Amino acid sequence: MASKGFITIPKTKVLRLRRGRVHTSLLGSPVHTPENADGLVGVDIETVDGLVSAIAPAGTFPNNQGIDLNSGIVWPTFVDSHCHLDISHTWERSPNVDGTFKSALAATAADHRINSSYDDVRRRFEFGLQCAFAHGVAAIRTHVDSDETEAERHWTVFGEMREKWAGRVELQATSLTAIDVFGTDFGPKLADLVVKFGGNLGAVTPVGEDDDHGDISPRFQALLDRVFELAEERNLNLDFHVDESGRQGARALGLIARTALRRRFRGDILCGHCCSLSLQPEQMVQETLIACAEAEISVVSLPMCNMYLQDRVKARTPRWRGITLLHEMAEYGIPVAVGQDDCRNAFHAYGDHNMLEVFATAVRAAHLDRPFGRWPQIATLTPARFMKLKDYGSITIGKPANLILYKARTMSELISRPQTERVVLRRGLAIDTTLPDYSNLDDLQ
Numbered sequence: 001m002a003s004k005g006f007i008t009i010p011k012t013k014v015l016r017l018r019r020g021r022v023h024t025s026l027l028g029s030p031v032h033t034p035e036n037a038d039g040l041v042g043v044d045i046e047t048v049d050g051l052v053s054a055i056a057p058a059g060t061f062p063n064n065q066g067i068d069l070n071s072g073i074v075w076p077t078f079v080d081s082h083c084h085l086d087i088s089h090t091w092e093r094s095p096n097v098d099g100t101f102k103s104a105l106a107a108t109a110a111d112h113r114i115n116s117s118y119d120d121v122r123r124r125f126e127f128g129l130q131c132a133f134a135h136g137v138a139a140i141r142t143h144v145d146s147d148e149t150e151a152e153r154h155w156t157v158f159g160e161m162r163e164k165w166a167g168r169v170e171l172q173a174t175s176l177t178a179i180d181v182f183g184t185d186f187g188p189k190l191a192d193l194v195v196k197f198g199g200n201l202g203a204v205t206p207v208g209e210d211d212d213h214g215d216i217s218p219r220f221q222a223l224l225d226r227v228f229e230l231a232e233e234r235n236l237n238l239d240f241h242v243d244e245s246g247r248q249g250a251r252a253l254g255l256i257a258r259t260a261l262r263r264r265f266r267g268d269i270l271c272g273h274c275c276s277l278s279l280q281p282e283q284m285v286q287e288t289l290i291a292c293a294e295a296e297i298s299v300v301s302l303p304m305c306n307m308y309l310q311d312r313v314k315a316r317t318p319r320w321r322g323i324t325l326l327h328e329m330a331e332y333g334i335p336v337a338v339g340q341d342d343c344r345n346a347f348h349a350y351g352d353h354n355m356l357e358v359f360a361t362a363v364r365a366a367h368l369d370r371p372f373g374r375w376p377q378i379a380t381l382t383p384a385r386f387m388k389l390k391d392y393g394s395i396t397i398g399k400p401a402n403l404i405l406y407k408a409r410t411m412s413e414l415i416s417r418p419q420t421e422r423v424v425l426r427r428g429l430a431i432d433t434t435l436p437d438y439s440n441l442d443d444l445q
């Protein structure tokens with residue numbers, strides 16, 4: 001049955017929402033009213049023809065007009081800057097036998113060999129989009145598996161889905177392949193394919209046999225320079241999978257930053273994961289963070305996937321959380337976000353493209369509270385900036401009314417429950433928030 005949530009939103013030209021609460025870090029237009037201990041302010045919001053037309057202190061609109069939100073939180077729709085829509089939702093057919101990163105790589109490679117049809121990729125990709133849309137995610141940057149045997153097929157699915165879902169979930173993409181590929185003839189061909197689809201150039205940083213992010217190979221720097229060169233020739237931005245392990249020798253992040261500085265690289269650079277940084281010596285950490293800040297590198301952490309994969313040793317409790325140094329990066333002025341990463345595949349057995357769950361996980365695991373400060377931006381405004389989506393990530397007069405209405409009135413209430421009763425407004429209209437049924441993919445499992 002179609003679900004539009006706990007309150008009924010009429011289809012009208014002018015919509016007035018009374019007595020809501022918005023986190024100050026997510027307000028793009030100032031409201032002159034005091035914030036509470038959570039950083040929330042009481043607001044009335046008006047939309048006209050799907051655009052936010054007024055944001056005023058709660059109680060400004062007459063009581064007999066519009067919808068009373070009863071102090072419920074209003075959030076801008078989410079933005080996910082790191083996801084894998086083409087390889088997700090394969091768990092039942094290709095699970096991870098022991099939960100490790102190495103087994104995830106092996107299971108994914110085997111799955112690609114057996115299940116390689118266009119339709120298979122497209123249906124799982126679209127299932128993920130349906131989940132994301134229903135949870136109030138309005139934009140996603142997905143990584144696209146780009147080995148020579150699959151690149152064309154996976155990028156074509158991405159192109160089809162980007163067109164089909166435009167206006168509901170804005171899609172961007174980044175190539176995902178071992179960095180070794182850029183030492184082969186396929187490297188420039190892949191870069192050209194990325195140009196054709198308007199994507200970002202990306203790679204995972206381990207070289208050759210060391211496929212689970214260990215010590216940096218002597219061959220790494222030359223391959224990295226080649227990636228930069230291909231990007232520079234084509235005016236592409238870069239987006240890497242970096243140091244996804246707890247090994248101190250995994251230190252590609254600093255090398256990427258120093259390479260960008262040496263080459264005076266003019267494009268954007270986003271680095272995902274950066275897990276090993278959390279375990280490196282303090283001096284190395286400081287040097288890396290200084291270089292990243294100088295090179296204007298942005299970072300996206302993937303807490304759900306990395307808590308699943310990192311520090312997994314059979315019959316032993318994990319001793320660290322797999323999350324990069326979010327507080328320290330923010331301190332150095334490095335923009336940081338969180339993303340969903342893999343869902344229900346060998347890299348991560350769980351996940352539903354629910355960015356509120358990702359945000360809540362990050363808050364609990366990385367202590368992004370007391371105070372919440374600007375942390376609500378890590379799943380909204382900051383990834384929207386990475387993706388240059390000016391209309392997303394904040395609640396701003398003149399911008400589209402893409403809003404999520406929650407019953408929760410405080411940050412504790414918001415983070416404590418799954419918020420299944422949300423109302424998602426896209427351009428001022430309530431969407432159906434029913435999640436797709438798992439059985440839709442049964443014949444692919």
Ligand SMILES: [Zn+2]
Pocket residue numbers: 082083084143241272341342
């Ligand atoms: Zn990833």
